[in-house]
Amino acid sequence: MSSKSIVTLAGVSALALYSSMAVGSKYNLPEPQSVIAKDIYDQHIVLMWICLVIFIGVFGVMFYSVLKHRKSLGYKAANFHHSTSVEIAWTVIPCLILVAMAWPATKTVIAMKDTSEPEITIKATGYQWMWGYDYLQGDGEGISFYSKLSTPRAQIENKEAKGENYLLEVDNNVVVPVGKKVRMIITANDVIHAWWVPALGIKQDAIPGFIRDTWFTADTPGIYRGQCAELCGKDHGYMPIVVEVLSDEDYAQWVSNQMEKSAAASESAIVDVDEG
Amino acid sequence: MAAVHGDLHGHGHDEHIPSGIMRWVKTTNHKDIGTMYLWFAFTMFLVGGTLAMGIRAELYQPGIQILEPELFNQFTTLHGLIMVFGAIMPAFVGFANWQVPMMIGAPDMAFARMNNWSFWLLPVAASLLIASFFVPGGAAAGGWTFYPPLSTQGGLGVDMMIFAVHILGASSIMGAINIITTILNMRAPGMKLMDMPLFVWTWLITAYLLVLVMPVLAGTVTMLLTDRHFGTSFFNAAGGGDPVLFQHIFWFFGHPEVYIMILPSFGIVSEVIPTFSRKPLFGYSSMVYATASIAILSCFVWAHHMFTAGMPTVGQLFFMYATMLIAVPTGVKVFNWTATMWRGSMTFETPMLFSIGFIFLFVIGGFSGVICAIVPIDIQVQDTYYVIAHFHYVLVSGSLFAIFAGAYYWIPKWTGRMYNETLGKWHFWLSMFFFNLTFFVQHFLGLAGMPRRVPDYALQFADFNKISSIGAFGFGLTQLLFLYIMISCIRSGEKAPEKPWDGATTLEWTHLPTPAPYHSFVTPPVINK
Numbered sequence: 020m021s022s023k024s025i026v027t028l029a030g031v032s033a034l035a036l037y038s039s040m041a042v043g044s045k046y047n048l049p050e051p052q053s054v055i056a057k058d059i060y061d062q063h064i065v066l067m068w069i070c071l072v073i074f075i076g077v078f079g080v081m082f083y084s085v086l087k088h089r090k091s092l093g094y095k096a097a098n099f100h101h102s103t104s105v106e107i108a109w110t111v112i113p114c115l116i117l118v119a120m121a122w123p124a125t126k127t128v129i130a131m132k133d134t135s136e137p138e139i140t141i142k143a144t145g146y147q148w149m150w151g152y153d154y155l156q157g158d159g160e161g162i163s164f165y166s167k168l169s170t171p172r173a174q175i176e177n178k179e180a181k182g183e184n185y186l187l188e189v190d191n192n193v194v195v196p197v198g199k200k201v202r203m204i205i206t207a208n209d210v211i212h213a214w215w216v217p218a219l220g221i222k223q224d225a226i227p228g229f230i231r232d233t234w235f236t237a238d239t240p241g242i243y244r245g246q247c248a249e250l251c252g253k254d255h256g257y258m259p260i261v262v263e264v265l266s267d268e269d270y271a272q273w274v275s276n277q278m279e280k281s282a283a284a285s286e287s288a289i290v291d292v293d294e295g
Numbered sequence: 296m297a298a299v300h301g302d303l304h305g306h307g308h309d310e311h312i313p314s315g316i317m318r319w320v321k322t323t324n325h326k327d328i329g330t331m332y333l334w335f336a337f338t339m340f341l342v343g344g345t346l347a348m349g350i351r352a353e354l355y356q357p358g359i360q361i362l363e364p365e366l367f368n369q370f371t372t373l374h375g376l377i378m379v380f381g382a383i384m385p386a387f388v389g390f391a392n393w394q395v396p397m398m399i400g401a402p403d404m405a406f407a408r409m410n411n412w413s414f415w416l417l418p419v420a421a422s423l424l425i426a427s428f429f430v431p432g433g434a435a436a437g438g439w440t441f442y443p444p445l446s447t448q449g450g451l452g453v454d455m456m457i458f459a460v461h462i463l464g465a466s467s468i469m470g471a472i473n474i475i476t477t478i479l480n481m482r483a484p485g486m487k488l489m490d491m492p493l494f495v496w497t498w499l500i501t502a503y504l505l506v507l508v509m510p511v512l513a514g515t516v517t518m519l520l521t522d523r524h525f526g527t528s529f530f531n532a533a534g535g536g537d538p539v540l541f542q543h544i545f546w547f548f549g550h551p552e553v554y555i556m557i558l559p560s561f562g563i564v565s566e567v568i569p570t571f572s573r574k575p576l577f578g579y580s581s582m583v584y585a586t587a588s589i590a591i592l593s594c595f596v597w598a599h600h601m602f603t604a605g606m607p608t609v610g611q612l613f614f615m616y617a618t619m620l621i622a623v624p625t626g627v628k629v630f631n632w633t634a635t636m637w638r639g640s641m642t643f644e645t646p647m648l649f650s651i652g653f654i655f656l657f658v659i660g661g662f663s664g665v666i667c668a669i670v671p672i673d674i675q676v677q678d679t680y681y682v683i684a685h686f687h688y689v690l691v692s693g694s695l696f697a698i699f700a701g702a703y704y705w706i707p708k709w710t711g712r713m714y715n716e717t718l719g720k721w722h723f724w725l726s727m728f729f730f731n732l733t734f735f736v737q738h739f740l741g742l743a744g745m746p747r748r749v750p751d752y753a754l755q756f757a758d759f760n761k762i763s764s765i766g767a768f769g770f771g772l773t774q775l776l777f778l779y780i781m782i783s784c785i786r787s788g789e790k791a792p793e794k795p796w797d798g799a800t801t802l803e804w805t806h807l808p809t810p811a812p813y814h815s816f817v818t819p820p821v822i823n824k
Contacts, residue, residue: 046739046759048675059671066669070662077633078655084636085643085651090573096640100575109630110623117619120669125612127671132608175751177358185357186753210445211538213603213678217744222674224604226539227444228532231605248603248678248746250438252445253365256749 049218052243052264053235056220058127066120073116134234137202139195145205145212145225145247148254152193155204159194159274162281166191168257175257186256187244192263196270197240206230210252216245216262224249237264312813320415323407324813325392326709328414332389333702335417337778339381342425344771346374351733351767353750354760367750368436369452373424375439376456379556380463381421383690386698387559388413388470391498393709395474397803397811398492400483400820405476406469413469420462427452427459438748440549443530443541447523454523457516464509471505474498483802485822489583492801493576496583497562500590504551504558507594512548515541539604546597554593557689558586560697561628564650566801567700568632571647572639573798578631585624585631592621602673611670618668625661629654644796645719649700652727653693660688663738678748681741687734696726699777706781707795708803711810712788718780725773732766 051057088094139157143150146165154162166189173179175186182188195201205214207225215222219235237243245260265273312318322328349370353362362370392410396403404410427434432450435441446453478499482491491499519541521527528534530541561582569576576582598606598614606614632654641647663685667673676682699722707713736759741747745756752760793809803811806820 046743048742049744055671059675062669063666063672063675066666066672070665074658074662077629077658081633081636081651081654084633084638085641088572088637088639088641090640090642094638094640096573097638098574099577099638101578101581105634106578106581106627110627113623113626117622117665120665121616121619124615124669124671128611128615129608131671131674132611175359177360181357181754183754186751210448211442215746217675220671220675222603222677226532226605229537229539229605245744246746246749250368250442250445250678250748252436252448253368255368256364256746256751 051220052218052238052241053220054238055127055131055235056218058123058130059220062123062127065123069116069120131233134202134232136200137234138199140202140204141193141195142204142206142230143193143214143225143260145207145209145214145251145258147209147252148247148258150189150193150212150214150258150260151208152191157199158196158270159277162274162277164191164277166193166261168259170257184244187246187259187261189259189261192242192261194263194265194270194273195237196267197237197264200234200236202232202234204230204232211249212247212251212258213249214245214260215248216243216260218243218245219262222248237262240264240266240269321411323403323411325396325403325407325410326811326813328404328410329389329392329394330709331414332385332392332417335414335421336382336384336386336389339377339385339421340774341778342421343374343377343382344774346370346377347767348771350374351764354752355764356761357752357754357757359751362750364750365436366433368438368748369428369434371748372435372438372441372456373428376435376459377421377424378690379439379552380460381417381424383556383694383698384463384467385417387498387501387556387694388467388474390494390559390563390698390701390705391470391474394705394803395477395495395498396481397708397807397815398495398801399478399481399486400802400806400816400822401477401481402814402816404473405481406473409469410473413466413473416462416466420459420466423455423459423462427455430455440542440545441519442545443519443522443538446519447530454520457520460516461513464513467505468509471502471509474502475506478502483816483819483822489580490822492562493565493579493582493586494559494562497558497565497586500586501555501558504555504590504593508548508551508555511544512552515544515548518544539601542601542604543598546600547594549600550597551590551593553686553689554589556694558590560653560694561586563697563701563704564632564653567646567650567704568635569800570704570796570798571644571650572636572641574635574639575800576631577634577637578627581627582631585627588624589621592617592624596621599668599673602670603677615668615670619665622661622665622668629658629661644703644716645714645723646700646704648720648723649696649703652723653696653700656688656692656696656730660685660693663688676741678746679741680737680745680747683747684734684737684741687737691734692730699723699726702781704796705803706784707791708807708809708811710785710788711791712784713791713795714780714784714788718776722773722776722780725776726770729766729769729773733763733770734766736762736766 048060051060140155142153142155149165149167151165154160169188169190170186174181205223205225207227212225213222214225221233221235223231223233241264243262247255247258353367430451432452434452435449435456437446478495518529522529528536530536530538565576596614596618599618667685703719740756740759745752791809794804807815
């Protein structure tokens with residue numbers, strides 16, 4: 020076997036290895052947890068199949084030619100150099116395939132943009148380098164807190180073993196109820212950040228001085244992790260987002276706990292003022 | 296040497312070649328300037344590559360090991376700027392300098408002195424970029440796209456970068472005007488536009504794109520500069536501006552820029568494939584129309600880089616459809632190359648290998664491009680490693696592989712010597728293997744949710760990052776082999792035959808001796824149709 024074919028074989032088997040690892044493992048898009056994320060996941064899979072078919076078609080022809088139409092096999096070159104009908108066909112057919120791809124995507128875009136009639140509205144504000152959350156409307160209205168990376172510095176500097184949720188854990192999770200339409204209003208205080216939770220299928224840039232909005236409805240209770248997705252300076256890699264989805268009862272409990280906490284905090288503030 | 300061979304047309308011109316350093320400083324010869332562009336580009340490629348090695352070394356495992364986050368950001372920023380403006384673009388201008396006059400039968404570029412000036416601006420800009428690492432606050436760290444307000448925060452390094460971009464832009468505009476004028480006015484008598492080799496066509500269209508968009512880039516960096524120092528608020532909401540305005544203007548430059556870096560590759564590949572298939576290019580005129588359509592469409596798709604910035608539904612849909620349309624002319628090109636190879640009589644020397652590798656991997660980059668064009672999917676993959684994988688598939692295995700193909704293809708004409716074919720093939724196969732090892736896995740990292748431009752990452756990304764880093768080190772080392780091959784070819788390569796590629800049909804192979812004389816086509820060749 021020549022060195023060339025060994026190299027080819029190694030390359031092909033490396034690619035095959037990666038591909039098999041990707042199928043059905045954590046190396047695909049994360050398991051979708053909302054209607055939109057499900058649409059995205061399904062469209063991505065369909066597109067991969069379309070690409071695969073075209074890929075095999077085009078390179079099947081090309082590599083057949085590479086193997087058979089060689090000078091070393093004594094193959095004599097033909098001399099054709101155009102064919103109007105073939106050229107029209109391979110312009111029109113891709114257009115049709117693109118229309119088929121664009122149709123479901125268009126429906127999803129329209130659905131993604133529909134932020135009307137939310138049950139809960141939360142404002143997320145990007146700071147260098149943490150997130151601030153204000154519950155503006157619905158159950159929990161008035162709750163407000165900051166959310167910072169809780170991974171210890173020592174883990175980042177390799178002085179301690181890294182925990183399971185290294186860089187994807189925060190001190191205060193954003194808590195939402197399951198099955199309720201949550202509208203996220205997103206802005207920033209200093210530079211551009213982006214609020215991204217892959218499992219919920221939302222990513223929106225946080226633009227200082229402007230507000231943008233998007234929405235999600237979480238299908239099942241659980242903890243979903245994401246990160247800032249727009250370069251925002253030194254600690255861009257260290258401002259994760261953690262969304263905790265609770266059942267209705269647990270959410271109501273969380274809200275009343277938060278309310279008590281903030282009432283206690285404001286009371287002690289009043290006491291401070293009185294004593295001062 | 297050239298004087299010994301003389302010109303086939305025997306014009307009796309004195310072939311005096313100046314010597315010493317002043318030859319290069321003062322030269323107005325398109326071949327000398329082309330050589331300088333190519334060496335400059337390769338030097339910058341090594342500098343940008345060294346930065347890439349730093350990035351991959353830091354990402355070899357989770358945690359912070361060798362680059363603190365701020366320095367890491369400087370590395371990614373300068374890696375991007377240097378590779379785009381210092382390596383890929385000047386390399387293509389180098390090819391244009393060498394090849395355009397020889398392929399259209401012109402004696403030199405139209406504006407020979409301006410040509411010298413366009414080149415010598417480049418080292419100035421490059422020095423500014425590299426020196427910015429050593430000023431207080433370090434180099435620019437806001438990414439190669441330097442979005443404000445982040446880029447408004449940086450120190451002196453950002454100003455040096457802005458100035459460097461101005462200079463590079465001026466150089467590119469001069470180079471482009473020179474190429475347009477040369478192609479439109481200096482073709483050999485009888486050569487119509489539709490007779491030009493495809494490399495010349497793609498460069499003509501690229502040069503128009505450059506003239507169109509480089510001033511836009513100059514404008515936007517100037518606005519950034521005045522925001523930083525002169526109290527304006529173009530991009531500052533507190534003063535009535537809008538940070539997203541910057542993104543619109545930047546990408547109005549930035550997307551055509553993508554095609555500026557790929558159209559000349561299409562040109563090179565369209566020369567190489569017919570030569571080694573020993574068969575005329577299939578669909579010449581549809582290739583020209585496809586190139587022009589890509590260039591025109593490229594001006595209407597800029598906001599697909601900004602789907603997550605927030606845009607009206609109609610805006611998102613328009614930019615999605617327009618972007619998807621680009622797949623059509625690009626597909627036409629791929630089909631044409633395939634049809635050119637079909638029933639040819641192929642051989643697989645290094646230029647052909649790199650060209651086939653180009654088509655194979657560029658198509659993968661094209662597929663991931665279509666996937667990124669679909670707004671809902673882009674919402675997931677934007678600013679992740681998926682995008683990194685996508686644009687390295689089109690820029691490294693696209694532009695760079697085509698540059699390698701061109702270098703191996705024309706080096707016998709330029710130097711009169713052959714490169715070592717065995718080593719050339721090794722260079723190809725090693726590049727192919729390590730490239731895919733580096734970048735294929737990054738698709739999975741992106742899908743799984745690893746953001747780009749982070750110095751550290753969650754543990755589930757560790758395996759693929761390690762594989763990617765090993766691939767990157769291998770790819771980097773392999774490029775030193777290219778340097779060795781080229782130097783040993785220039786110094787001591789075997790003498791090249793007059794026409795080393797029997798399938799070549801363009802003027803530099805059919806009407807000029809090998810190596811090409813210092814002054815070629817002083818008398819225009821006669822074109823027989």
